[in-house]
Amino acid sequence: MRRVAAQLGVTKMALYRYVPGKAELVALMVETAIGPYPPVKVRHSGWREQLEEWAGQLFDVFRRHPWALDATVGPRIMGPAELSWLERAVSALDGTGLSGAERMDAAALLVGHVRGITQQARATGPAGNPEAQLGALLGDLMQAHGERFPALTAALTSAAQSHGQDQAWEFGLQRILDGLAALIARRVR
Incomplete structure (x- = not known):
């Protein structure tokens, strides 16, 4: 609070007139x-397309504001703007047969994926590619110790053939949505 007050050119106590605490x-x-949450771009799309768009937009927000990753963890005060994002994800699953708790869990699962991939990207820097960097680091280790880790060596060789293309975002998102689709299909039988 002291630093914020100093940057605003007011005393710490003056800042407390506007906000009660950190x-x-x-x-x-x-x-x-x-x-x-921004207005929906595509009307009448299915739940899957809605959640793909939602996750991509959340990913963009966290990339633009990486500090928000740390600020949005755990029990805390949430305002109407942040709640509108959660509302959008949960409402995308309306009519799927999932319970309210399952729809909340689906949103939490997607947020976890978005956060994880964004944190990986943040750790590697603006131009970084987490998969390529990990492959390079592990490549040296596998040259020296690959015989002890044959499955990992084969996986890294396969990944290298993709020229270090980062596929974790799309792969994880599609597997989460595939799992939701399987659950929804069981519910509508």
Whole structure:
């Protein structure tokens, strides 16, 4: 609070006239950075397409505001803009036969994937490719110790044939959605 007050050119106590504490200040920062869920681009699309779009937009938000990854963990104050994102994900699954709890869990699973991939990208820098960097690091180890790890060596060789293309985002997203599709199919029988 002291640093924020100093950057704003006010005293710490003056800042407390606007926000009661750090948790509320962070919530306001998240609200401003994330903003409300944007208007739906494609009307009448299925749940899968809606969640693909939703996850991609959330990924873009976290890439633009990487500090929000740390600010949006655990129990905390959430404002209407942030809640609109959760509402959009849960409502995309309306009519699928999933319970409310399952729809919330699906949203949490997707958020986890988005967060994980964004954190990987953040760790490798703006131009980094996590899979290519991991492959390069492990490649040296496999040259020296590959006989002890034959499955890993074969997997890395296969990954190298993709020229280091980062596929973790799309692979993970599609597997999550495939799992939801299988669950939905069981519910509508």
